[in-house]
Amino acid sequence: MNLFRLLGDMTHLLSIVVLLLKIRTVKSCAGISLKTQELYVIVFLTRYLDLFTKYYSVYNTAMKLVFLGTSIGIVWYMRYHKVVKQTYSKDEDTFKHYFLILLSIILALLIHRAFDVIEVLWTFSLYLEAVAILPQLVLLQKSRNIDTLTGDYVFLLGAYRALYILNWVYRFLMENHKFRWIPWISGLVQTALYADFFYYYIKSWKNREKLKLPA
């Protein structure tokens, strides 16, 4: 465990805390893409298959349970909670996210490090996470005004994977890890998709103005 990875995990956890804070306190999920949340549940389910078969540390197991529990809880809130589900921007959350799942499955079957169930599903989870934010970004572009907590949530979610890239650089240099194409490329694509959001988020933060993405 290095500082970059710890910071990355904490940033990821914080993004989920911010999202839960928004949903629970404001009792609203306006501006949040249910499709992105559902994709994240699939990412965690397919990535943490070794939860009960491989033990790395208390931290690793605890964090996997937290990420699985909160992501499933958020989908439940947005789908079934009587108040919250009324606030879901159903008509604007229109991205065809099933294509993302299909593409990721095909890519994982074609490009992987080993052809066994755990490895292919793990690879699938990396490809899917790289594009999971797309429905959310498309929804943000349609939202006239993006509330602060939603903007902070997306920013933290993007920042965590950027920190993971630094963690991979560290592991490559300091732990003389071999270069791993799949996580690296997936992580770079994932972070690159946030590029223009980062630009407008930081600009709105500097100019103290409301966050607005160009349509």
Place this chain on the structure above:
Amino acid sequence: DYDEDFHDEL
């Protein structure tokens, strides 16, 4: 071993 392939990460 899997750690080698970042399976020890979240």
